[in-house]
Amino acid sequence: MNSIKLFSISIFITFSMQSQKKEVQIITTKISDQVFMLKGQGGNIGLFIGDDAVFMIDDQFAPLTPKILEAIKKITPKPVNYLMNTHWHGDHTGGNLNMQKEGALILAHKNVRKRMSVDQVIRGKVKKASPKEALPVITFTEDMMMHINNDDIYVSHIHKAHTDGDALVYFTKNNILHTGDAYFQGKFPYIDLSSGGSINGYIDGIQKMIVLANDETKIIPGHGNISNKRELISFKKMLVDLKSRIQTEIDNGKTLEEVKHNKKITKDYVSFNGWITEEKIKIAIYKSLNK
Template identity: 60%
Template sequence: MKKIIPLYCLVALLSFNGFAQEKKEVVIETTQLNENIYMLKGQGGNIGLSIGEDGIFMIDDQFARLTPKILEAIRNISDKPIKFLLNTHWHGDHTGGNENMSNEGAVIVAHENVRKRMSVDQFNKERNRTTKAAPKAALPVVTFTKDIMFHMNGEDIMVFHVHHAHTDGDAMVYFTKSNVLHMGDTYFQGKFPYIDLSSGGSIDGYIQAHKKALMLINDDTKIIPGHRNLSNKKELREYVKMLEDITLKIRVKIAEGKTIEEVSKDASITKTYEDQKFANWFINAETIRSTIYKSLTTHKKMKSENDR
């Protein structure tokens, strides 16, 4: 039995979050999607697993303190080794167990921006928080810039980068034979998304990431979101419509000269979706309105400067 090493404290970004279960005992819930693919839910980002004769391909690993429970849940399914761990982005609720999984023998893979951000302290301007750099053992050892393919457990596993969506290092994972897509935090099923502007995220990139996913999948595809419940193409399509609707309304307000304070207080922009319970968690309606406003104005300014 390998020793589980306590990992750096990377809960800063999500210590405020609505998924935290601080007063509850965390239970790892296992959902089998087909013969080889599983989804694990606990505290933090949803974990994806491909388990077969070649070993285990793992997507994200939640927090370090949950590693023993996560490993127990995995061992209840299979005693195969964890060959690869793919990080969908750098946030601690998806990478917190990296060092522990590395000690279990997993090869950590991520977009190059994930390694860059994990290698140095990260300051989140929106929340006035600093996340300390990760130890070397927690860093991805294989990085990619656009796409990477794994051939494992009888299927091709497509991993592809989506630009400036939730962060600047997001990756989606598509199990081609199983027809399962893990979207990481480019999709918060049923709730307003958290777009990390300080880490290169943007509303336009977020919407484009969804459109890329919609081009790839079909009506039978099972979608593992970064948080919350298993989803499908129909739900994702409606989610994109929601984001496009809110974004268009805010673009109009910006064109009319409205300030961020005015837009963030304008409940009419998001009322339809508040009624559908999209706002009843840590990203409330006011937060999503101000985030989209900042994203649209900041990225417009950046583009203008880059065009000079």
């Protein structure tokens, strides 16, 4: 009987996973004649097309690669030549191996390759090292430029924000900025302390985006909808306010438990609740400031 129950559970789990996979749809949004955003399951994908090459930003999870490639073929018949990883997390790099097999050259900050090369612990779970073929083959330290498709692409590292390997990608002539998870549109951000993230670095990263952007800049966040400079400014204010309030609590000798249950800290920003809740963002900021 137990073996029958286990078999039934196994079938149910497999069926559920397949159902979830089938339910994921890749939704394409045209931002300019050359730049598109693809939403599916995981981080938002950026796609830049032109006569020279097809340039892709992030690639979500491995099982979604066929759907993503199908969506890309509806935009351009050309293969993806370059793939930029904005950081190392699996919902942005899970398709690397598949894309490498498709002929894409993978680029990222040096810390992305470093973290993907060895086992990592994220949210208490071990993430196994990626195979060599899935690793970035071109890495940079601070900033780099790419000159393709009649545009100048500015790629810039943000220090210790979401992780220690975050990259912004700014299409200067198209005036479109892809932020990776250094910006969560309309929601509290995930600050991965175990991967070198910090509240101070996150705020500095948002400020860098604000400096790069103007009122016409279209912003592709790591998660959420297409955004703009006005929303970035509001987002920064939220982070600065929370940091200030939690720092005051720390200076007054408050414990993490006391801060976690203090609803006054986030009372003005309940609309930012999402995957990262009020409690989770308070924990992250408290631990970051106490490091």
